[in-house]
Ligand SMILES: O=P(O)(O)O[C@@H]1C[C@H](O)[C@@H](CO)O1
């Protein structure tokens with residue numbers, strides 16, 4: 470490693486080589502489990518799991534990651550089979566508001582690339598600004614607004630690592646259309662369609678939830694759901710040519726009215742996450758099972 474925040478190709482390679490020496494699994498799909506959704510990782514068959522702290526170069530989990538993931542299992546990388554497809558799951562992710570640099574937040578993505586991962590599935594908990602959404606809805610992410618990114622906080626800042634991707638990567642179409650369509654087909658066939666939406670996710674820095682004026686601004690911008698993660702990981706995955714699919718679990722309605730006496734807290738976010746975690750798990754499992762993994766096509 471060069472300086473505190475500068476990570477070079479060899480650092481990613483070192484982590485990937487270590488993991489390849491510790492497990493026989495060769496995943497093509499990586500899944501980032503958002504808050505309360507870590508049970509997905511427990512469903513993997515023939516598991517090999519590694520605490521983040523034991524993986525050379527990996528960022529360390531903080532108290533937030535532990536509190537927001539499955540108790541006793543936070544901060545693990547879990548390899549295994551989901552419906553016969555080899556996957557790697559992050560049980561607990563890294564957030565900017567925990568104090569990690571964006572290079573650290575996204576470190577695992579480039580390690581996944583070096584492991585041979587072709588598809589990234591991201592999940593998160595989010596508050597809704599769209600008045601037609603309800604708590605417990607699942608939103609397939611069509612696109613994002615990366616507010617920290619627009620303000621210059623971007624994991625791709627600094628010297629470009631050409632081995633991963635170009636200096637100026639496009640982000641239009643980063644959320645794969647075929648996988649989104651496939652998710653809707655699955656939801657219809659499983660009877661989930663009534664609570665599945667498609668919309669725009671906005672990343673804010675957090676850790677505070679939005680003020681009413683901020684919520685109104687996001688609403689005017691066309692944001693359907695807001696959260697504090699996901700965009701940095703998606704940028705880095707898109708940069709290195711991974712196919713991306715994202716889901717937001719709507720855990721609360723963002724307060725937009727000065728008359729509203731309700732307010733959101735992280736505990737209620739986790740409660741709703743738990744309520745829908747099984748459905749989300751079913752959807753992701755079915756999606757992985759239907760993917761044509763070798764050809765990187767849906
Ligand atoms: O990892 P995610 O994004 O699911 O974490 C949740 C949602 C917000 O980022 C934060 C506050 O609830 O935790």
Ligand code: HPA
Nearest residue numbers: 594595596695696697738
């Ligand atoms: O309302 C919210 N705002 C920001 N992040 C969130 N994560 C869950 N709910 C929210």
